[in-house]
Amino acid sequence: MDLWSIRITVEDEFKELFSEYFEDFDGYLSSSLLQDKDLNSKYKKGKSYNLTTNKLGEFHQNKYWILEIIFNIKPDKKFINAKLNLLAKQFKLNKFYVYNEKNNDKEFLNKIYLSKIISKDWIKENRSSFPSINIDNFYIYGSHIKKECSENKIPIKIDASFAFGTGSHETTKSCLNSLTYLSKIYNPKSVLDYGCGTGILGIAAKKIFKNNRISFVDIDLNALKETKKNLKLNNIISREIFPSNSNTMKNFNKKKYYDLIFANILFSSLTSLAPRLKFISKPNSFIILSGLLSNQVTNIVNRYKMFGFKLQKKIIINGWGTVIMKRQF
Numbered sequence: 136m137d138l139w140s141i142r143i144t145v146e147d148e149f150k151e152l153f154s155e156y157f158e159d160f161d162g163y164l165s166s167s168l169l170q171d172k173d174l175n176s177k178y179k180k181g182k183s184y185n186l187t188t189n190k191l192g193e194f195h196q197n198k199y200w201i202l203e204i205i206f207n208i209k210p211d212k213k214f215i216n217a218k219l220n221l222l223a224k225q226f227k228l229n230k231f232y233v234y235n236e237k238n239n240d241k242e243f244l245n246k247i248y249l250s251k252i253i254s255k256d257w258i259k260e261n262r263s264s265f266p267s268i269n270i271d272n273f274y275i276y277g278s279h280i281k282k283e284c285s286e287n288k289i290p291i292k293i294d295a296s297f298a299f300g301t302g303s304h305e306t307t308k309s310c311l312n313s314l315t316y317l318s319k320i321y322n323p324k325s326v327l328d329y330g331c332g333t334g335i336l337g338i339a340a341k342k343i344f345k346n347n348r349i350s351f352v353d354i355d356l357n358a359l360k361e362t363k364k365n366l367k368l369n370n371i372i373s374r375e376i377f378p379s380n381s382n383t384m385k386n387f388n389k390k391k392y393y394d395l396i397f398a399n400i401l402f403s404s405l406t407s408l409a410p411r412l413k414f415i416s417k418p419n420s421f422i423i424l425s426g427l428l429s430n431q432v433t434n435i436v437n438r439y440k441m442f443g444f445k446l447q448k449k450i451i452i453n454g455w456g457t458v459i460m461k462r463q464f
Contacts, residue, residue, distance in 0.1 A: 137207075137209075137251060137252075138164070138205055138206065138207060138251070138252040139162075139205070139206045139207075139208070139209050139210055139249065139250070139251055139252065140203055140204070140205055140206075140248075140249070140250050140251075140252050141157075141203070141204045141206070141210055141215060141247060141248065141249055142201055142202065142203045142204075142247075142248040142250075143201075143202050143219070143231065143245075143246065143247055143248070144199055144200070144201055144202075144245075144246070145199070145200055145202050146198065146199060146200075147198055147199065147200060149226065149228070150168055150200045150202060152222075152226075153202055153222070154166045154168070154202060156218075156222055157204045160204075160206070160210070160215075160218075161206075161208065162206035162207050162208035162209075162210065163204065163205075163206060164205040164206060164207055165204075165205050166202060166203065166204045166205070167202075167203050167205075168200045168201070168202060168203075169200065169201040169202075169203060205252070209251075210249065212233050212247070212249060215233075215247060215249075216231060216232065216233055216247060219231040219247065223245075228245075229245045230245060231245050231246070231247055232245065232246065232247065233246075233247045233249065234246040234247060234248050234249075267280050267282065267284075268302045268303065269288065270302060270308050270311045270312070271311060271312055271314075271315040272287070272288060272289050272315055272343070273288065273289050273290075273291055273302075273311055273315075273339060274288035274289065274290050274291065275291045275293055275302035275335070276290070276291075276292060276293075277292070277293065277294050278292060278294055278368060289339070289342050289343060290342075291335060291338055291339055291342065291369065292365070292368040292369055293333050293334075293335050293338075293365055293368075294333075294361075294364070294365065294368070302335060304455075305452040305453050305454075305455040306399050306425040306426050306427075306455050306457060307335060307336070307399065307425075308452060309425060309450040309451075309452050309455065309456075309457035310336050310397060310399050310423055310425050310457055311336070311339055312450055312457075313423045313425075313448070313450060313457055313459050314336070314339055314340060314343060314423070315343075316448060316459065317395070317421060317423075317459065318343050318344070321394075321395070321421060322344060323340075323344055323347055323393075323394030323395035323420070323421070324346070324347050324348065324394055325347060325348045325349075325350075325392070325393045325394050325395075325417075326340045326341070326344070326347050326348070326349045326350070326393060326394065326395045326396070326397070327349075327350045327351075327352065327393045327395070327396045327397065327415070328340070328349065328350070328351050328352070328397045329352050329379075329396055329397060329398040329400070329408075329412075330352070330353055330354070330379075330398055330399060330400040330404070330426075331351040331352060331353045331358065331359070331362050332353065332358050332361070332362075332399075333358070333361050333362060333365055334351055334361070334362030334363075334365045334366060335365070336397045336399065336423075337349045337350075337351050337362075337373075337397070338365060338366065338369050338371060340395065340397070341369075341371050341373075342369070342371075347394075348375070349371075349373050349375070350373070350375035350376070350377070350393075351373065351375065351376045351377070352376075352377045352378075352379045353378065353379060354378065354379045356378055359376055359377075359378060362376060363376060392415055392416065392417050393415055393416055393417060393420060394416075394417055394420045394421070395420060395421050395422070395423070396412055396415070396416055396420070396421075396422045396423070397422075397423050397425075398412065398422065398423070398424050398425070398426075399423075399424075399425040399426050399457075400425075400426045401426050402426070402427055402428070402431045402434075402435065404426075405424050405426065405427070405435055405438075406434075406435070406438055409438050409439055409441070409442045410442060412439075412442075413442040413443060413444070413462065416462050417462070418462055418464070419461065419462060419463075420461070420462050421447070421459060421460065421461050421462075422439075422444065422459075422460050422462070423457065423458075423459055424439070424457065424458050424460065425455075425456070425457035425458075426455075427455065427456040427457070427458075428454060428455065428456065429451050429454050429455065429456045431456065432449055432451070432456040432458060435458060436449075436458055436460070439460055443462055443463050443464040444460040444461065444462050444463065445460060445461050445463050446458060446459075446460055447459040447460060447461050
């Protein structure tokens, strides 16, 4: 089956609006946001940032995005052009037009790029470009890499996917740094990877604390499928893999209490999670909170202090923050 792609560049504040706008078009299959490196490099980032994800779930801060829409039929250029300009007019944006190479236009914005897609296995394509990564005592690699790690490294096999957590982002790195730090002073028997994504943090905890019980929770069912795959790749068995919907979490909260909890998600979610994480953590247990911009760290620390947690350590890498906190009461 032939597939077709339409690409436009949109400003950050309009990205979700345009993404949803295409869902009712004939032949629509999916949409993805990609970094527009050419445009973003020309503008300085402001003091406040919006968070979104690219196709692999990693976090980025951008003023401009490339929105790619995939169709299973060849789109009508005139129809797409007219529909986009209706929306542009409503929000007082510049007029869109179909890009023609003969025009040799220099303007990046407001062009509509239409192209036919060559059939590829895009997940396989991405995995082949995913390099091995060394973080503290951990060696993270995909199944396409056959090279053995050195004897003093802990191997973690993670295949790149649409779930967050391949080891390349600063928040994942700092969580693994935190795990190394805690392993020198603490030996948890029960660990929760909350918002597990690929399951990389829970897998790392299981490898460094061999006799612990590890549980995984995520709101995304596809992420839980990836966690199960990666557990199998690492020869780890865990039957405690839960979707974080209201029904399962109600029962889950009553039965599970943890010595160590990872939550590498977002500031707003971490803020609302504080009472729940206190409820399911044991006295004198540790929590590792990440997914924070550096200017959000103080607010999170103060929020969790209200629920009996005390800051033990914070790690800042390239503007992203992670905190280790201990439950005092």
